[in-house]
Amino acid sequence: MRRLIPYPLMMASLLLMWLLLAGFTVGQFIVGIGVALLAGQGLAALHPASPRLRRWDLIPKLIGIVLYDIVLSNIEVVKIIVTGDRRGRRAGFVNIPLELRDPIGLAILSVIVTSTPGTAWMDYDSSRSTVLLHVLDLVDEEAWVDTIKDRYEFLLREIFE
Incomplete structure (x- = not known):
């Protein structure tokens, strides 16, 4: 069967x-x-790989954070589009160093980043373990690095590694 x-x-x-x-x-x-x-x-x-989950209990927390960030990002993108206020706003690329190595964790991180309006996962360099993101409203690159590493990567590492 x-x-x-x-x-x-x-x-x-x-x-x-x-x-x-x-x-x-x-x-x-x-x-x-x-x-x-x-x-x-x-x-x-x-023959997909089976995920090895270390901490099931953190999955609801990750989902909550992602949903919250998606709602906030939707609101910010709508403000930019509706008001047409482009002063001080610029789109750009951010290179983010990652410690996450699990392929399934990386795949989930790419889905999280891409599903959040205003950001897109552009490239992953496995030799340097960095990800290139495109950000619609790039004000502070360091803030984006901290957001990805502290909010998403940390939990994904706890769950998968």
């Missing part, structure tokens, strides 16, 4: 999303099951 349904939670979530988007009919249920089975088999063929 494990070979047919290698990722049951992911496949059930995909089926549910399919039904929410396409409608709850018998035909869509059958098609959704087919899509979920194909997606599960495709993912199994990639």
Whole structure:
């Protein structure tokens, strides 16, 4: 059964999303099951690494911080766009040194940074362990370094390393 349904939670979530988007009919249920089975088999063929979580208890804290930062960032970006106030504002790039080495932790950090409006993960240099971020409103580079390292990287290191 494990070979047919290698990722049951992911496949059930995909089926549910399919039904929410396409409608709850018998035909869509059958098609959704087919899509979920194909997606599960495709993912199994990639042999993804299983995350090793050291501290499950910090995950809700990380989620709360990220959601809070996303809401604040949305408000700031809307202010910039609606008011058109560009005085003293400049977009730019920031190089941030990272101590985080876990690939899954790095992937999650990239999702966090990119999902926060006004920032984008541009490049990761594994030889120097630095990430290049693009920031819409770059006022203080050191503040961005501190934000990434203290708010996100620290918790991700605690969770994964």
